[in-house]
Amino acid sequence: MSALTINHNILANDVARNLSSSYSSLSTSTLRLSSGLRINTAADDAAGLAVREIMRAEIASLNQGVRNANDAISMIQTADGALGVIDEKLIRMKELAMQASTGTYSSDQRLIIDSEYQAMASEITRIANATDFNGIHLLNGNLSGANTTHNGNGIVSTGPMKVHFGTSNDSSEDYYYVSINSSTASALGVGMGATGADGKSISTQALAQKALAALDKAIISKDKIRASLGALQNRLENTITNLSIQSQNTSAAESQISDVDVATEMTEFTRQQIKVQSAVAMLSQANNFGKLAMQLLG
Structure with a gap:
């Protein structure tokens, strides 16, 4: 008392x-x-704060991974769009080779036809050399190869490009490699720069007939590049879906701790x-x- x-x-x-x-x-x-927020300072819940900050870092990384994958899809679409134009040029070259293969044209007329053929080949090379994404050339062979990683240290970046979307760098689950072979006329085996003789010219009936097989190979080579890019785009779209689900679920868990x-x-x-x-x-x-x-x- x-x-x-x-x-x-x-x-x-x-x-x-x-x-x-x-x-x-x-x-x-x-x-x-x-x-x-339930946790505003470390004194509110020291352990909860530590877990929350780890989750926030994970969420931020996942969201950036989604943006990285979307950027890669945009790059692939840029390359595929250019290859679509190259496809049109190859089809026109095949049409010209068919035209020059028949005997109803004179030598002078075949030379005229060949001039358009060579112009189409030059345009294919120009498109391949000019197509770039954020300064990275896509179709001139700089991204080709299988064993080396894209190296951005020099003036000209070469090698397959690593597209990173995972939250760590522990395994191939965190990234893809994008490799795109050259799509220049010489690489496709057509035009005056071709290493083989079959697709160089259609100035004679015999050369035009041989060019038909070379053009078929060029179209197949181009289609393989487009198919590879299409498959990779589908993988990246699935990756984006998975990353978005992970981000959403981690955000929900972070909310339970923090909010x-x-x-x-x-x-x-x-x-x-x-x-x-x-x-x-x-x-x-x-x-x-x-x-x-x-x-x-x-």
């Missing part, structure tokens, strides 16, 4: 301590409700608010208890 004293108001001190505790809890609830339950926290806020109001009222009463001692002295 507390004594009635003048120097110390023990009852008021107890009420003030309870008021401080309730006010601190009310401040915490106010901060959580205003920020929407405040508004209904529960509002109940706690109301409880602490009532306690603070009650403590303030009781502190006012406790501060008046000293007057009782004065009444005894009077």
Whole structure:
């Protein structure tokens, strides 16, 4: 039982301590409700904060991986679009070779036909050399190869390109290699730059007939490149779907740890608010208890 004293108001001190505790809890609830977060500082939940930050880093990496994969798809679509134009040129060259293969044309007429044939071959090479994505040439052979990685250290970047989308670099599950063979006329075996003799020219009936087989091979080579790019695009689209699901599920788990339950926290806020109001009222009463001692002295 507390004594009635003048120097110390023990009852008021107890009420003030309870008021401080309730006010601190009310401040915490106010901060959580205003920020929407259950964990605002490490003191709120040290272990939860560590787990949350790891998850946030994972989510950010997954979302960037989605963007990386989308960039790779855009690059593939750029290359495929250019190959579609090259396809049109090869078809026209096949048509010209067929035209020059028949005996109803004179030598001079075949030379005229061959001039368009060579122009188409030059255009194929120009397209292959000019097609780039963000400064990276796609169809001139710089991305060809199977055993070396794309090297961006030099002025000219060469080798297969690594498209990174995983959150680490531990295995091939985190990246793909994009390898695109050269699509120049010489690489396809047509035009004056071709290494073989069959597709160089259609200036004579015999050369035109031989060029038909070379053009078939060129079309097949081009189709193999397009098929490879199409398959890789499908893989990347599936990868984006998987990464998006991972990001969504990790975000949900992070929310369970980090976000405040508004209904529960509002109940706690109301409880602490009532306690603070009650403590303030009781502190006012406790501060008046000293007057009782004065009444005894009077």
